[in-house]
Amino acid sequence: xxxxxxxxxxxxxxxxxxxxxxxxxxxxxxxxxxxxxxxxxxxxxxxxxxxxxxxxxxxxxxxxxxxxxxxxxxxxxxxxxxxxxxxxxxxxxxxxxxxxxxxxxxxxxxxxxxxxxxxxxxxxxxxxxxxxxxxxxxxxxxxxxxxxxxxxxxxxxxxxxxxxxxxxxxxxxxxxxxxxxxxxxxxxxxxxxxxxxxxxxxxxxxxxxxxxxxxxxxxxxxxxxxxxxxxxxxxxxxxxxxxxxxxxxxxxxxxxxxxxxxxxxxxxxxxxxxxxxxxxxxxxxxxxxxxxxxxxxxxxxxxxxxxxxxxxxxxxxxxxxxxxxxxxxxxxxxxxxxxxxxxxxxxxxxxxxxxxxxxxxxx
Numbered sequence: 344x345x346x347x348x349x350x351x352x353x354x355x356x357x358x359x360x361x362x363x364x365x366x367x368x369x370x371x372x373x374x375x376x377x378x379x380x381x382x383x384x385x386x387x388x389x390x391x392x393x394x395x396x397x398x399x400x401x402x403x404x405x406x407x408x409x410x411x412x413x414x415x416x417x418x419x420x421x422x423x424x425x426x427x428x429x430x431x432x433x434x435x436x437x438x439x440x441x442x443x444x445x446x447x448x449x450x451x452x453x454x455x456x457x458x459x460x461x462x463x464x465x466x467x468x469x470x471x472x473x474x475x476x477x478x479x480x481x482x483x484x485x486x487x488x489x490x491x492x493x494x495x496x497x498x499x500x501x502x503x504x505x506x507x508x509x510x511x512x513x514x515x516x517x518x519x520x521x522x523x524x525x526x527x528x529x530x531x532x533x534x535x536x537x538x539x540x541x542x543x544x545x546x547x548x549x550x551x552x553x554x555x556x557x558x559x560x561x562x563x564x565x566x567x568x569x570x571x572x573x574x575x576x577x578x579x580x581x582x583x584x585x586x587x588x589x590x591x592x593x594x595x596x597x598x599x600x601x602x603x604x605x606x607x608x609x610x611x612x613x614x615x616x617x618x619x620x621x622x623x624x625x626x627x628x629x630x631x632x633x634x635x636x637x638x639x640x641x642x643x644x645x646x647x648x649x650x651x652x653x654x655x656x657x658x659x660x661x662x663x664x665x666x667x668x669x670x671x672x673x674x675x676x677x678x679x680x681x682x683x684x685x686x687x688x689x690x691x692x693x694x695x696x697x698x699x700x701x702x703x704x705x706x
Contacts, residue, residue: 383480383482383485383487383491383506383508383599383600384426384478384479384480384598384599384600385426385479385480385481385482386421386424386425386426386429386455386477386478386479387424387476387477387478387479387598387599387600388403388404388407388421388424388455388476388477388478389401389402389403389474389475389476389477389598389651389653389703389705390402390407390409390419390421390474390475391472391474391651391653391671392409392417392419392472392473392474392475393436393472393671394470394471394472397409398671399651400650400651400652400674401474401650401651401652401653401654401671401672402651403651403705404421404422404423404424405422406422407419407420407421407422408420408422411470412458413468414468414469414470415460415461415462415468415469415470415471416446416458416459416460416461416468417458417459417460417461417473418456418457418458419456419457419458419459419475419477420454420455420456421454421455421456421457421477422453422454423453423454424454424455424477425450425451425452425453425454425455426450426455426479427450427479427481427504428479428481428495428503428504428505428506429448429455429477429478429479429480429495429504430477430478430479430493430494430495430504430543430588430589430590431445431448431457431459431475431476431477431543431545431588432475432476432541432542432543432588432590432597432655432657433445433459433473433474433475433476433543433655434473434474434475434654434655434656434657434667434668435461435471435472435473435667435668436471436472436473436474436667436668436669436670436671437471437472437667437668437669438669438670438685439463439691440463440464440665440667440685440687440691441461441462441463441469441471441667442461442462442554442556442665442667443459443460443461443462443471443473443475444459444460444461444462444543444544444545444546444554444555444556445457445458445459445543445544445545445546445588446458446459446460446545446546446547446548447547447548448477448495448545455477455479457475457477459473459475460546460554461473462554462578463691464578464687464689464690464691465578466553466554466577466578466579472671474653474654474655474668474671476597476598476653476655476703478493478597478598478599479504480493480506480508480599481506483510484508484509484510485508487508487595487600487601487602488594488595488601488602489508489592489593489594489595489601490508490509490527490530490531490532490538490569490591490592490593490594490595491506491508491530491590491591491592491593491595491599491601492505492506492507492508492509492513492527492530492569492590492591493505493506493513493588493589493590493591494513494515494525494588494589495545495586495587495588496515496523496525496586496587496588496589497586498517498584498585498586499517500514500515500516500517500523501515502514502515503586506599507527507528507529507530508530508595508599509528509529509530509531509568510529511528511529512528513525513526513527513528514526514528517584518572519582520582520583520584521574521575521576521581521582521583521584521585522560522572522573522574522582523572523573523574523587524570524571524572525570525571525572525573525589526568526569526570526571527568527569527570527571527591528567528568529567529568530568530569530591530593531565531566531567531568532564532565532566532569532593532620533564533566533620534563534564534565534566535563535564535565536562536563536564536611536617536618536620536621537564537593537620537621538564538569538591538592538593538594538609538620538621538623539591539592539593539609539610539611539621539623539699539700539701540559540562540571540589540590540591540592540657540659540699541589541590541597541655541657541699541701542557542558542559542573542587542588542589542657543557543587543588543589543657544556544557544575544585544586544587545585545586545587545588546585546586547586552577552583552584552585553577553578554577554578555575555576555577555583555585556575556576556665557573557574557575557576557585557587557589557657558573558574558575558576558657558658558659558660558664558665559571559572559573559589559657559658559659559660559699560572560573560574560659560660560661561659561660562591564593564620569591569593571589571591573587573589575587576663576665576689579689580663580688580689581663592609592701593623594623594625595607596703596704597609597653597655597701597703598703601625602625603706604625604703604704604705604706605625605626605649605704605706606625606626606646606647606648606649606652606704606706607625607647607701607702607703607704608623608624608625608631608632608644608647608701608702609621609622609623609632609699609700609701609702610622610623610632610634610642610644610699610700611659611697611698611699612634612636612640612642612659612684612697612698612699612700613697614636614695614696614697615634615636616634616636624644624645624646624647625647626645626646626647627645627646631645631646632644632645633645636695637695638685638686638693638694638695639669639682639683639684639685639693640683640684640686640695640698641680641681641682641683641684642680642681642684642700643678643679643680643681644678644679644680644681644702645677645678646677646678647677647678647679647702647704648674648675648676648677648678648679649704649706650674650704650705651704651705652672652679652702652703652704652705653702653703653704654668654672654679654681654700654701654702654703655700655701655703656668656684656698656699656700656701657698657699658686658696658697658698659696659697659698659699660696660697662688662696663688663689664686664687664688664689664694664696665686665687666684666685666686666687666696666698667684667685667686668681668683668684668685669682669683669684669685670682670683672702679702681700681702684698684700686698
């Protein structure tokens with residue numbers, strides 16, 4: 344079954360969108376029913392594209408392929424991973440400023456097909472290396488440790504797809520141009536800020552919007568769940584309405600599973616750094632990952648160098664800054680080293696804002 348991003352992958356989305364258009368719905372919640380006992384995730388994959396070829400050290404499953412379309416346009420095929428709904432996150436890898444957006448997400452049995460576009464400052468499409476992760480989850484509340492949830496939300500806040508490991512519906516409220524409040528009820532943590540997030544813009548081919556990027560403005564954590572603020576920006580640096588995908592993880596991998604995989608971690612550069620509850624290493628525990636801050640920040644994830652693995656970065660905080668990677672991450676003994684996280688203002692000048700980074704092994 345084909346599931347283009349932004350077109351509506353569930354009948355419930357159409358009804359929710361109609362209510363939102365009439366002003367009846369301020370917050371949209373869509374419950375996602377899945378097969379009883381379904382694992383988390385149902386399907387997942389990630390890919391490292393070095394600009395000319397797929398790098399197997401950052402790619403799973405085997406046989407994942409990338410094809411180049413027009414300038415800055417890519418199609419990623421994850422063999423055997425077709426699943427309804429789900430989310431995608433993508434990080435540009437380039438020594439000069441670039442960012443990428445998702446265009447479509449299609450379950451074309453038996454494969455999952457994702458298309459993306461990448462840009463340089465000013466909004467012109469451009470070729471770049473990148474890392475990308477896809478996952479789709481369903482089923483009842485999970486007994487695994489930690490907490491996990493995601494949304495794929497239209498500009499109105501209507502949900503295209505969603506998942507909540509506590510088994511309740513998430514919600515998204517459109518609070519202003521290019522701004523949303525996302526609630527993950529039931530994803531209980533001690534607070535006041537725990538875990539990590541990744542945000543990615545979705546711009547369907549039919550959209551008149553181009554070159555959109557999204558970031559996490561802030562979030563709060565409590566025993567009742569998580570509340571995140573997301574902002575999206577156009578190439579001119581102005582707030583812009585867009586479909587977007589947001590994933591929350593707390594002591595779980597970015598694709599939802601935990602133990603296995605035994606090797607994953609995340610860190611928030613506030614800056615500088617963040618509380619131990621936003622710095623987690625599945626082998627060594629809270630606070631074990633390290634950060635060397637600056638416009639070219641280095642992040643070390645000790646004891647997590649088990650391949651294949653994936654790194655995702657998203658900007659966090661006020662302003663239209665965006666972040667990526669200068670180079671692919673490397674491995675030194677048992678450690679994964681990300682050198683460097685590079686962030687830029689809208690003109691493409693290097694800056695040192697906040698960012699969120701997630702490291703995830705397939706094992």
